[in-house]
Amino acid sequence: MTTPFRVTNGRLAAPVTDDDHIRGPVTAPVTVVEYGDYQCPYCGMAHPITLELLRERPNLARFVFRHFPLTNVHPFAEVAAETAEAASARQRFWQMHDWLYEHSDQFDPVHLAAGVEEVGLPVDEVIQEVNDHIYLDRIRRDFVSGARSGVQGTPTFFVNGVRHEGGYSLPEMLVAVDRAATVAA
């Protein structure tokens, strides 16, 4: 017995703007948007795949990261996102982003401070900003745009504005990007 039903594909509700964290060539025909949570183990697994994707399709794809912290299950996700935003204010977003995903099991204050220092940021200033939650509005904006776009959990990818269904292994992501490039061309 099969139950027929209509799947409505999620679509990116908020278009990519200059405010977003963008990695890769501006002119790339394919934009991959990830809604991610720094403490989510699946996002941690997807992180090297996104890097490899950009390496294998250097002129084809650009990558955008938006925050989707599920604070009730990942208590440190929001602090990590705020730290990344503090780094972004100092033009070091991607360095901090990579560090956070590579050390997602060490989000206690001591290790996080060590990470901030490793990335080359002023530790005291960053801690102050994180404690004052001055970047929380921006993180919330990312989160709401994700909820409006039909993000059900993390990571969720959008390839040229359409939610990527299925797995996020490298071959699957490459197929999705190549297909989007053919459509765009």
Add this chain to the structure above:
Amino acid sequence: MIPHRFVPARRLRRRAHEFTPPPASGHPRGGVNHPGRVTASHPSRVDHRPMTDVGWPERGRHAPDFCLRSGPDRWLTLSQLRGRPVVLAFYPADWNPVCSDQMALYQAVLPEFTHFGAALLGISVDGVWCHRAWAEDRGITFPLLADFEPKGEVARAYHAYRLPEGVAERALFVLDRDGHITWAQVSPPDVNPGADGILTALEALTYERQVVS
């Protein structure tokens, strides 16, 4: 042409037997939960209608009132929430991975629901202690209601009871301030519907109110 949902009763019964386990009780029509025993006061979905359309007949109707346990010694009555929009999220079971993801997401989106003035209620056939343990594990603070005794009675009243599994459907309802169902959606048990549909429905309610006033 006969509308799709008005299936002749005899055909419906024959179809129901096709996927129903053999009667366990020795009674020719099976146990209490057998689709053949489903009555007007205890309806359930037993045919092959496409699932996303199941919620449609509910739209515009007055939402059936209920009073369910929200904790070991607390009760919640739907009509007490009159005056603000209500989101009813029926789900199959506590601890189910998809339900866990869905409710953790709704907990995170809760400030947005509150922004629209809406109350969020989760409903399943699990008991209050199970709800409490799960809520603590997943950090859920909105009320989880136990549709436990008589089992699934509220889910049946909303045509959101799934047989032969005997659990609530993964069904979402958005009620307006007067308690009318303005939006309904039923998803397959293994699909997390996300929060976008609810947010769009709540936004439409706010917009209508602004236009009217």
